[in-house]
Amino acid sequence: SQWGEENLQALSIQEGEDVTMxxxxxxxxxxxxxxxxxxxxxxxxxxxxxSNEREKRSGRLRATLDTSSQSSSLSITGTLATDTAVYFCATDDSNNNRIFFGDGTQLVVKP
Amino acid sequence: GPKVLQIPSHQIIDMGQMVTLNCDPVSNHLYFYWYKQILGQQMEFLVNFYNGKVMEKSKLFKDQFSVERPDGSYFTLKIQPTALEDSAVYFCASSFTGGNYEQYFGPGTRLTVL
Structure with a gap:
């Protein structure tokens, strides 16, 4: 399997808070x-x-990648109720034929 | 943005029957995928398809499953015969190039096998 630790979790936060998965x-x-x-x-x-990037930003989103520890994070700042969703990370294999999804994080943002 | 369409959105059938799930991928995409998701669980890869051929399939892609895309029409997933454990939401996806580029997903077909 491509996946090590299982990261399935459920997070419930208030609108406006920041969150990292x-x-x-x-x-x-x-x-x-x-x-x-x-x-x-x-x-x-x-x-x-x-893999050659350590950080990427897009609006309220920030992703980091640490290839040495083989881990990635997704941060959302100033969450909105509309950010409520399941968030999956996905990696590819050495053949680049497909991606592998992790278990996902259920994020609930309460208004 | 580009959209992937799936038909039907819901399908209810009796165990043992055949079902065909249809996917209309993004028009200039070359790689096509099917995934299975049981409610509240992980997105599970079934198969990918390129240039008229299956490139890779997972252990979930049983012998009863088949895929095709005749003459650039719908990309289809056929299950014959169906089993109770095939009940799930099936997502189609497409991408312009291989696995490390963005995949565009359809809204899914909810299949219920009774």
């Missing part, structure tokens, strides 16, 4: 992709960070 992976990856899946919908890519 983590994932770790076992083997080499060229990218870490973070997807958001809202209830009843398919996942959608929200940020992608490549």
């Amino acid at each position: 983590n994932c770790s992976y076992k083997t080499y990856t060229t990218v870490v992709q973070w997807y958001r899946q809202k209830s009843g919908k398919g996942p959608a890519l929200i940020i992608l960070i490549r």
Whole structure:
């Protein structure tokens, strides 16, 4: 399996708070992709960070990647109720044929 | 943005019947995927498809499963015969290039096998 520690968790926070979600992976990856899946919908890519990047920002989102510890984090600042979703990280394999999804984090942001 | 469509959104069938799930991928994409998600659980890879061929499949892609995309039409997942454990939401995805680029997902087809 591509995945080491299971990072499935459920987080419940108040609107306006900041949150950080983590994932770790076992083997080499060229990218870490973070997807958001809202209830009843398919996942959608929200940020992608490549193995030669340590940090990537997009609006209220910040992703980090530490290839030495094989871990990535996704931070959301000033959360909104509309950020409520399951967040998955995904890595690729050495053949770049597919991506592997982690278990995901269920984030609930209360208005 | 680019959209992937899936038809139908819901399907209820009796165990042992055949079902075909249809996916209309993003028009210029070359790689196609099917995933299975049981409620509240992880997105599980089933298969990927490129240039008319299955590139890789997981252990969840049983012998009863097949995929095709005849003449650039729908990318389909056929299950024949269905089993109770096939009940899940099936997501189709497509990407322009291989696995380390963004995949665009459809809204899913909820399959219920009775």
